[in-house]
Amino acid sequence: MTDTLLLLxxxxxxxxALLLQRFRVIEALDSSARAAAIAAHAADIDFVLTNGAxxxxxxxxxxxxRLRLLxxxxxxxxxxxxxxxxxxGVPVCNGAGTNDDCVADHTLALLxxxxxxxxxxxxALRAGQWRDALPLYxxxxxxxxGIIGLGAIGLKIASRAAAFxxxxxYHNRRPRDxxxxxxxxxxxxxxxxxxxxxxxxxxGGAGTRHIVDTAVLAALGAGGHVVNIARGSCVDTAALAxxxxxxxxxxxxxxxxESEPHPPQDLVDLPNVILTPxxxxxxxxxxxxxxxxxxxxxxxxxxxxxLPTPL
Numbered sequence: 240m241t242d243t244l245l246l247l248x249x250x251x252x253x254x255x256a257l258l259l260q261r262f263r264v265i266e267a268l269d270s271s272a273r274a275a276a277i278a279a280h281a282a283d284i285d286f287v288l289t290n291g292a293x294x295x296x297x298x299x300x301x302x303x304x305r306l307r308l309l310x311x312x313x314x315x316x317x318x319x320x321x322x323x324x325x326x327x328g329v330p331v332c333n334g335a336g337t338n339d340d341c342v343a344d345h346t347l348a349l350l351x352x353x354x355x356x357x358x359x360x361x362x363a364l365r366a367g368q369w370r371d372a373l374p375l376y377x378x379x380x381x382x383x384x385g386i387i388g389l390g391a392i393g394l395k396i397a398s399r400a401a402a403f404x405x406x407x408x409y410h411n412r413r414p415r416d417x418x419x420x421x422x423x424x425x426x427x428x429x430x431x432x433x434x435x436x437x438x439x440x441x442x443g444g445a446g447t448r449h450i451v452d453t454a455v456l457a458a459l460g461a462g463g464h465v466v467n468i469a470r471g472s473c474v475d476t477a478a479l480a481x482x483x484x485x486x487x488x489x490x491x492x493x494x495x496x497e498s499e500p501h502p503p504q505d506l507v508d509l510p511n512v513i514l515t516p517x518x519x520x521x522x523x524x525x526x527x528x529x530x531x532x533x534x535x536x537x538x539x540x541x542x543x544x545x546l547p548t549p550l
Contacts (some may be wrong), residue, residue, distance in 0.1 A: 241263045242261070242285040243283045243284050243286070244287075245260060245276060245286070245287040246264050246288050247288065249412040251526065255288060256528045257527075258533075263283075265340075282305065283305065284305060284306060284371055286308045287309050287310065288310050289309075289312065289319065291314075291333075291470075294320075295318075295320065299339055300324055300327055301323070302445070308332065309332075310334075310536060311331075313334045314334060314338070314339075315333070315334075315443060317443040317444045320373040321550055330401050330549065331547050331550040332434050332533075332548045333351070334533070338521075338526075340525075341524070342520045345494065346396050346404075346451045346468050346519065347400065349513060350400070350464065350466050350492065351423030351509075352513055353464045354436065354490070355374045355376050356374075356490070359511070362510075368454070372393075377435075377462075380403070380407065381404060382405055382406070383433060383434045383436070384405045384435070384438065385405075385409065385430040385433065386409040387451070387469075388447075388469060389444075390441075393438075394417060408422040408433055408434055410425070412430075428454055428455050431463070433457035434459060434463070437451070437463060437466070438467075439473045440469050443471075443473060449473070450474075451465065451475065451478075451479070452480070455476040455545070457482075459495070461488065461489060463489055464488065464491065464492065465492075466493070467492075468494045468495065471493075474495055474497075476496065483506070483508065488510065490511040490512065492512070493515070495519075500516075532547065
């Protein structure tokens with residue numbers, strides 16, 4: 240009998256084909272389709288593939304008697320009820336490591352574009368302004384980058400930024416041996432006071448909600464730029480909008496928002512904000528890797544071996 244997979248996240252046809260080779264796939268990409276799929280197929284579902292934003296609840300877990308694995312597509316898992324899964328004897332895994340390079344690349348692209356004001360300079364040129372009429376924007380050598388959350392992705396961001404000649408600081412709950420020459424700070428505010436620019440790369444959840452707030456933005460100061468590729472909840476949107484409008488900081492570049500999937504209305508009209516639609520971890524290579532990683536976890540489960548990327 241073919242195992243049944245409940246797929247709650249959109250996947251391009253070329254990558255979905257990998258799943259269709261192995262599973263009977265029930266695709267449910269919105270709340271109504273999800274409820275209908277669970278109601279109709281609860282007795283048949285063996286695996287669930289979701290992501291941190293879409294999640295999976297305790298009530299849903301309780302309705303699936305055959306559930307053998309709950310999986311998050313990417314690294315995030317903040318809306319998966321892991322405790323309920325464990326209580327039901329269901330292992331949980333994520334896609335740790337599958338899109339780290341893609342996220343780090345996108346982060347540097349956002350930081351470069353924000354600090355060098357690439358959208359603003361392009362708009363000025365289209366409006367007939369030449370370089371002599373424009374401000375000078377800073378280069379990167381010697382600039383100080385603060386990273387909130389020096390995990391696997393944070394470390395890749397740090398190595399890329401160091402290649403541009405930036406100095407690196409970070410805030411974690413405790414110093415990391417893997418940080419090398421990067422400087423540890425015991426709070427986001429102390430890191431921001433040292434930094435010229437701030438990247439948010441910490442996991443989401445209640446513990447990091449609004450970890451970047453008015454106080455952190457004020458500490459960063461008038462020349463500072465904020466990049467968020469973590470979770471929208473990590474940055475106080477209203478505080479960020481006020482800081483950008485008042486000149487408290489210079490700019491921001493965001494791939495994630497508190498209002499997802501809707502654009503952040505407080506920010507969309509600001510010329511010193513760059514917005515991308517939560518695509519930092521999306522590339523053909525990374526999506527292919529997430530699907531292969533999910534299949535590898537299923538294979539390990541079926542062989543009775545430890546999962547490659549357990550939670």
